[in-house]
Amino acid sequence: MKVVEDKFTFDDVLLIPRVSSVNSRWQVDTSTYITDKIKLNIPLVSSNMDTVTEHIMAIAMAKVGGVGIIHRFNSIENEVLEITRVKREQNIIIEKPYVVGKDFTIEELRNLVTEKKVTSFPVVDKGKLIGIITRRDFEFEENQKKKVNELMTKDVITAHKGIPLNDAKQLMYKNKIEKLPLVDKEGNLTGMITSKDVKLLDGYSKASKDKNGRLIVGGSIGIGNDYLERAKALIDAETDFIVVDVANGYLNKTADVVKSVKKLGVSVIAGNVATKEGVLNLKKAGADCVKIGIGPGGACLTRPVAGVGYPQLSAIIECAKNGVNIIADGGISKSGDFAKAIAAGADAAMIGGLFAGTDESPGVVITKENTNYKFYRGMASINAFSDRALKTEESADLEGYTPEGTETLIPYKGSVLKIVNNLVGGLRSSMTYLNSSNLAEFRKNAEFVLLTDSSKRESKYK
Numbered sequence: 001m002k003v004v005e006d007k008f009t010f011d012d013v014l015l016i017p018r019v020s021s022v023n024s025r026w027q028v029d030t031s032t033y034i035t036d037k038i039k040l041n042i043p044l045v046s047s048n049m050d051t052v053t054e055h056i057m058a059i060a061m062a063k064v065g066g067v068g069i070i071h072r073f074n075s076i077e078n079e080v081l082e083i084t085r086v087k088r089e090q091n092i093i094i095e096k097p098y099v100v101g102k103d104f105t106i107e108e109l110r111n112l113v114t115e116k117k118v119t120s121f122p123v124v125d126k127g128k129l130i131g132i133i134t135r136r137d138f139e140f141e142e143n144q145k146k147k148v149n150e151l152m153t154k155d156v157i158t159a160h161k162g163i164p165l166n167d168a169k170q171l172m173y174k175n176k177i178e179k180l181p182l183v184d185k186e187g188n189l190t191g192m193i194t195s196k197d198v199k200l201l202d203g204y205s206k207a208s209k210d211k212n213g214r215l216i217v218g219g220s221i222g223i224g225n226d227y228l229e230r231a232k233a234l235i236d237a238e239t240d241f242i243v244v245d246v247a248n249g250y251l252n253k254t255a256d257v258v259k260s261v262k263k264l265g266v267s268v269i270a271g272n273v274a275t276k277e278g279v280l281n282l283k284k285a286g287a288d289c290v291k292i293g294i295g296p297g298g299a300c301l302t303r304p305v306a307g308v309g310y311p312q313l314s315a316i317i318e319c320a321k322n323g324v325n326i327i328a329d330g331g332i333s334k335s336g337d338f339a340k341a342i343a344a345g346a347d348a349a350m351i352g353g354l355f356a357g358t359d360e361s362p363g364v365v366i367t368k369e370n371t372n373y374k375f376y377r378g379m380a381s382i383n384a385f386s387d388r389a390l391k392t393e394e395s396a397d398l399e400g401y402t403p404e405g406t407e408t409l410i411p412y413k414g415s416v417l418k419i420v421n422n423l424v425g426g427l428r429s430s431m432t433y434l435n436s437s438n439l440a441e442f443r444k445n446a447e448f449v450l451l452t453d454s455s456k457r458e459s460k461y462k
């Protein structure tokens with residue numbers, strides 16, 4: 001039997017300050033790569049949990065320079081829909097806009113509006129643009145059976161596909177239009193530009209974008225029977241990467257799934273593990289990035305239930321610098337923890353509980369004794385397990401299930417942007433203390449001091 005000693009987590013240490021020529025927090029660059037191809041301007045990833053990340057959270061994260069990962073505790077169709085909503089959100093050019101035919105009824109149109117969450121549709125006949133119908137045209141129409149071609153605008157202002165963004169902006173502004181369909185010489189519809197996207201693009205210069213200017217997003221899969229079908233569907237929906245999300249990333253099956261998904265030609269993030277052996281195993285299977293954390297998460301019960309885990313700060317230190325990117329996943333409850341995780345070698349940190357209970361997290365606000373709450377639950381909690389079975393039509397043996405996650409009501413927090421700003425503000429401050437103008441310098445300059453019990457009290461750690 002071997003006992004490994006002296007392993008630490010965030011509250012066991014502090015970063016040691018240095019003489020610094022980085023005089024302001026605004027002088028620092030927080031950009032990072034989570035895979036060779038995926039760059040973020042802030043090293044933050046929202047967790048693939050069903051009380052944390054669906055499209056609203058993923059859009060918010062990508063707009064500020066991080067990224068969100070859509071959870072997999074849903075049908076394949078719904079996960080695909082979530083990815084699609086992110087990819088369409090800030091798409092300067094919507095390559096395949098939703099279209100309607102001239103004989104569509106207003107009733108059918110209204111159903112499409114509800115289903116697709118889009119309010120304007122080009123009208124096409126055999127691929128050719130013949131009109132456009134927007135909410136204004138049909139909003140007050142009482143006759144549900146009326147046809148689209150009776151209400152649509154026929155005289156449509158269009159442009160060609162290569163139109164420079166500024167020219168498109170001017171054209172839309174001059175003509176007071178919000179949608180600009182793009183057509184080829186024969187009048188076939190080839191895409192559409194929306195004023196909302198143009199405006200948003202102006203406002204989010206730091207957003208995480210793909211090569212087509214669309215927001216980036218990750219999709220997740222498990223190792224169950226549907227993993228390949230799900231992976232292919234996510235790739236078709238143009239996910240930027242796939243997270244192979246397994247509580248136990250040490251299973252041979254996890255590595256096998258990574259290997260087979262890599263063959264589809266997509267970037268893969270895999271996890272979770274907490275030791276160098278685990279990282280090297282997933283790297284060998286082809287992972288482009290590995291998620292680190294066994295049991296540190298706020299809603300985790302793996303440590304008390306299975307007696308398994310590894311102190312998170314030591315896990316990050318030992319898993320970094322193994323020739324593969326890493327994401328520190330779990331246990332970050334304040335900006336100092338976030339700074340320590342990055343200083344210890346993580347390329348980014350994944351956040352669950354801190355981002356739950358916000359406007360952008362899924363779920364409704366519940367009011368109890370005059371206080372507002374939202375649910376946050378571990379994905380291995382009993383309710384998450386039974387809901388997943390319902391949504392994915394898997395069978396679930398609730399009697400025989402030992403939950404490894406908790407479920408709690410957490411106070412409603414407002415916008416996630418406040419929390420992102422606090423985390424990034426803390427990281428920026430930490431970088432100035434460590435004379436670091438970028439994250440590579442920050443990691444190089446990082447030295448930790450171990451705290452005694454009284455220094456922990458002095459540091460306000462319980």
Ligand code: XMP
Nearest residue numbers: 047297298300330331352353378379380405
């Ligand atoms: P935080 O601390 O940010 O952690 O809330 C989020 C991470 O916790 C992991 N997670 C779980 N771990 N049982 C566990 O042991 C669970 O039910 C569970 N649900 C989520 C996950 O890695 C997440 O990103």
